[in-house]
Amino acid sequence: MYNNAQTDLEIWQSFLEGNEHALEEIYRGQYSRLYAYGIKFVADKELVKDCIQDLFVKLHCNRKQLRETVNLNTYLIRALKNKLYDSLSAHIDMQDIDALPFDLKAEDSFFTLFSENDEDLLQKHKLQKALEKISPRQRESIYLRFIQELDYEEIGTILEINYQSAKNLVSRTLIKLREIYFES
Amino acid sequence: MYKRSIDNKNKKEFFAKLTEHWLPSIKQYEKNTYCEGENEVWEQIQKGIRANKQRKNRHIVYFIISSAACVLLLFGGIYALINEAGSNKETIELANIPIPDGVKDEITLVTSSHKNLNVEDNSNVTYDKDGSVTVNSRKISPAKSGKTKNEEIAYNQIIVPPGKRTNVFFADGTRIYVNAGTRVVYPTVFAKDKREIYVDGEIFLEVKKDISRPFIVKTDNMNVRVLGTSFNVCSYKQDKESSVVLVSGKVEVQTKSKQKVYLSPDDMFKLNASEFSTRKVDVYNYISWKDGVMKLDAEPLDKVLIKLSRYYGQEILFDKSLASMPISGKLDLRDNLDEVIDIIAETAPITVIQKYNTIYVKGKK
Numbered sequence: 377m378y379n380n381a382q383t384d385l386e387i388w389q390s391f392l393e394g395n396e397h398a399l400e401e402i403y404r405g406q407y408s409r410l411y412a413y414g415i416k417f418v419a420d421k422e423l424v425k426d427c428i429q430d431l432f433v434k435l436h437c438n439r440k441q442l443r444e445t446v447n448l449n450t451y452l453i454r455a456l457k458n459k460l461y462d463s464l465s466a467h468i469d470m471q472d473i474d475a476l477p478f479d480l481k482a483e484d485s486f487f488t489l490f491s492e493n494d495e496d497l498l499q500k501h502k503l504q505k506a507l508e509k510i511s512p513r514q515r516e517s518i519y520l521r522f523i524q525e526l527d528y529e530e531i532g533t534i535l536e537i538n539y540q541s542a543k544n545l546v547s548r549t550l551i552k553l554r555e556i557y558f559e560s
Numbered sequence: 561m562y563k564r565s566i567d568n569k570n571k572k573e574f575f576a577k578l579t580e581h582w583l584p585s586i587k588q589y590e591k592n593t594y595c596e597g598e599n600e601v602w603e604q605i606q607k608g609i610r611a612n613k614q615r616k617n618r619h620i621v622y623f624i625i626s627s628a629a630c631v632l633l634l635f636g637g638i639y640a641l642i643n644e645a646g647s648n649k650e651t652i653e654l655a656n657i658p659i660p661d662g663v664k665d666e667i668t669l670v671t672s673s674h675k676n677l678n679v680e681d682n683s684n685v686t687y688d689k690d691g692s693v694t695v696n697s698r699k700i701s702p703a704k705s706g707k708t709k710n711e712e713i714a715y716n717q718i719i720v721p722p723g724k725r726t727n728v729f730f731a732d733g734t735r736i737y738v739n740a741g742t743r744v745v746y747p748t749v750f751a752k753d754k755r756e757i758y759v760d761g762e763i764f765l766e767v768k769k770d771i772s773r774p775f776i777v778k779t780d781n782m783n784v785r786v787l788g789t790s791f792n793v794c795s796y797k798q799d800k801e802s803s804v805v806l807v808s809g810k811v812e813v814q815t816k817s818k819q820k821v822y823l824s825p826d827d828m829f830k831l832n833a834s835e836f837s838t839r840k841v842d843v844y845n846y847i848s849w850k851d852g853v854m855k856l857d858a859e860p861l862d863k864v865l866i867k868l869s870r871y872y873g874q875e876i877l878f879d880k881s882l883a884s885m886p887i888s889g890k891l892d893l894r895d896n897l898d899e900v901i902d903i904i905a906e907t908a909p910i911t912v913i914q915k916y917n918t919i920y921v922k923g924k925k
Contacts, residue, residue: 412590412593415594420822422822432605433605437609503582523590557574558570558574
């Protein structure tokens with residue numbers, strides 16, 4: 377959806393070599409997906425932006441110590457998640473990073489904006505209800521798969537599980553969603 | 561057999577809706593919504609990178625006071641917060657420093673040696689780096705210590721009764737305007753890693769940037785941590801509602817229930833019990849008191865009268881039915897209270913009666 381893997385890698389290496397514009401290119405390509413992802417964990421928009429900001433300044437400062445090949449899609453998302461966890465866990469008791477919530481609740485404006493008729497609106501509310509009933513980790517997996525359009529390898533990296541587990545997680549979540557959806 | 565075919569039909573329907581219908585609109589929505597702030601954040605990143613480069617070049621961390629430092633300050637903030645969580649117990653609770661006896665109608669500066677000094681109204685209290693303080697143009701050195709180094713930190717407090725105001729200039733360059741009916745407690749010399757004060761009442765602060773020492777304003781129901789520069793804190797113990805109004809820079813407010821809110825310029829944060837909200841306001845309405853002016857923009861009458869009562873140190877009684885009447889306009893607080901109230905009465909449907917040093921405000925019949 378956002379970037380082609382080959383060019384991603386080229387930009388990354390150009391950034392490591394000291395090209396000043398490469399970081400901006402990475403940033404512009406990633407900002408909205410990082411922001412969209414971060415806001416699922418914490419409703420505080422400013423905190424998410426601060427963390428993104430921090431992330432990119434650190435990237436620049438630590439440029440010389442960074443790996444030469446990274447998958448930008450997973451690398452930055454994972455870094456943002458860690459950063460959010462660090463700044464949140466200082467205030468809220470959390471056992472580990474998997475205790476972070478993952479909230480897919482859309483604002484009301486979303487429903488009214490994109491719904492053509494009442495039937496449509498009703499179905500979206502049903503889907504929303506179903507999404508609320510599955511676990512944060514399940515929600516995160518299908519969000520990464522269908523909205524951020526990552527592959528199972530990438531989802532696995534972010535959730536720290538292997539390819540097969542990521543695939544199973546997504547497909548089981550879909551079945552569960554469907555069950556809940558048709559129950560109601 | 562029958563059940564399976566229903567399942568398959570459901571499955572198909574579900575996936576069809578998901579992929580054809582909802583996903584594109586959700587993606588569109590995400591794209592439209594989360595591009596917000598892209599340019600601003602990028603500017604901050606560039607500032608952060610520049611500040612970092614400068615730091616490397618100079619090898620001196622302490623003197624970066626350029627505006628670019630605000631980014632660093634922010635990180636510093638987050639890290640310091642983490643550190644602080646561990647060290648909380650070691651710090652003496654400023655709020656627990658007792659209010660001394662014998663403080664009445666004058667502005668009183670209580671020094672660490674428990675000497676009470678009267679301060680003239682509208683004058684300045686200025687601290688030097690060594691903890692000595694200048695009051696009414698007289699310099700007072702800190703209590704000479706035959707004390708050991710491990711002795712507890714010395715605290716001062718300034719108590720401003722209703723009807724008076726004062727300014728305190730701290731040694732780090734921070735200035736606070738202290739409004740009427742306010743008590744502020746602070747160490748004579750700030751700690752190396754943070755600058756912490758306690759407030760019961762209202763102050764306006766112009767905080768000097770110091771990336772190595774965050775400035776924290778503690779009140780009974782919240783902590784305001786400064787990542788930037790000037791803001792107003794209003795938190796009277798006897799009031800239900802506390803507020804923070806940010807003029808410039810960035811602050812972080814943490815409520816008693818550990819919820820955290822970041823404010824941007826022009827934000828007003830209100831806290832009532834455990835409920836809080838943030839909205840954009842005309843900041844001058846909330847800080848004009850420091851210039852001797854009260855600017856009101858549909859402010860409820862009860863709040864206006866409580867503020868005036870504090871500011872002038874005179875009791876004002878009013879009909880509860882008038883409490884929510886909106887008052888707008890500009891009041892010159894250099895006028896005396898009678899004149900100010902009369903000005904309100906000219907535009908609002910109220911009658912003012914004065915009896916035995918008390919002002920009664922009633923509705924017009």
